[in-house]
Amino acid sequence: MEYVGRVPAPPLDRFIDDIYCLTGVPRHRRMNVPPMPSAHLFVNLGGPVRLWDSDPSVPPAVFTDGWFMGVWTRRFLFEYPTPVWLVGVHFKPWGMSPFVDMPATELRDRWVPVDAVWQRSVDRIRNQVGAAAAPAESLRVVEEELRSRLAEAPSRGLALVQHTGGRLETSYGAVQVGALADAAGVSGNHLATQFTSHVGVTPKRVARIYRFARLILSVDALRPVDWSDLAQTAGYFDRAHFSREFKDFTGHTPTEFLALRRRFPAERGFPPDAGPMPAD
Structure with missing residues (x-):
């Protein structure tokens, strides 16, 4: 697979480690992901992505379009489609807060569809990303989306x-x-x-x-x-x-x-x- 990523321009860099595009054929389909210091946004233009929580009481999920993930405190399992075409955002642990209007606790250890967080937006974003001629253009599309959603005034604390x-x-x-x-x-x-x-x-x-x-x-x-x-x-x-x-x-x-x-x-x-x- 090919990974193309970059740190976004200020002020987004205060909240985001990188925006990236991941394409190609994975060396391994299933990945065991430990807790890492980040939250995520994924925009998927490839086949269905499957996710399993290490907590057996949580049912597995399948996503075809896009999803948010807050900070995870336990491991989970991620299955790539073949081929892969994902555009993602690595937020700093606190970095998702100024972009979403929901408590961070509702995203902890969870995957949530994009449209549940950004109402009726995932199809538009996917169409814009899919129309991009190159990975760098895909990153620009997502960066502009994030810039438009950054809260003008930071919330208390x-x-x-x-x-x-x-x-x-x-x-x-x-x-x-x-x-x-x-x-x-x-x-x-x-x-x-x-x-x-x-x-x-x-x-x-x-x-x-x-x-x-x-x-x-x-x-x-x-x-x-x-x-x-x-x-x-x-x-x-x-x-x-x-x-x-x-x-x-x-x-x-x-x-x-x-x-x-x-x-x-x-x-x-x-x-x-x-x-x-x-x-x-």
Whole structure:
């Protein structure tokens, strides 16, 4: 597959890591996706996409057009169509808030059709993306759509979440949440309330996801892996807690994960391979 992406121009870059176009034939149809520090918008112009929650009580979903996903706190399974033609947006954990008029908690650990969030818009967006002559033009279409939907005035508390969330991002969750609250001059409860409102989860949960992302992205399967060293560098000082969280987030023990990564090495410079693992 080919991945073409770019960071959008200001002010969208405060809320979005990148907008991208993914096309071609996937190396692996099913991908096991761990919690990562982002929310998503997908516009699908290919065949049906299938999604499974790791929670067996949640029914699977099939999307033919487009969907939003908030921050996920557990893994899910994603099945590509063949061929793939997706245009997507990687929002920062708090980044979806100024573009949608619904509580972030309603998008946490969920996939929601685009038309349930942006009323009667997905067909128009898909037609515009489908008419684009090149991936770069597809990205421009989606960027302009986002720019038109960016709230003129930020909602209450978003600036606080953006500032403190940015510190969690740059530190990979290493900054104590209490220190963030003290530095911002607010109580821990107030900070947690604002994160829940704009992200859907507490700052402690966001810190956990950033910490895990740092760990998983630092694994070099081509070399010997010292899990104790990687875990400590990422901020895990309790080996039992690290092992338990790793299994919860990936469905594998560290040893199993490493064997799978060596069997299916990540393609360098290909972001969809950074974190997700083949499930087939």
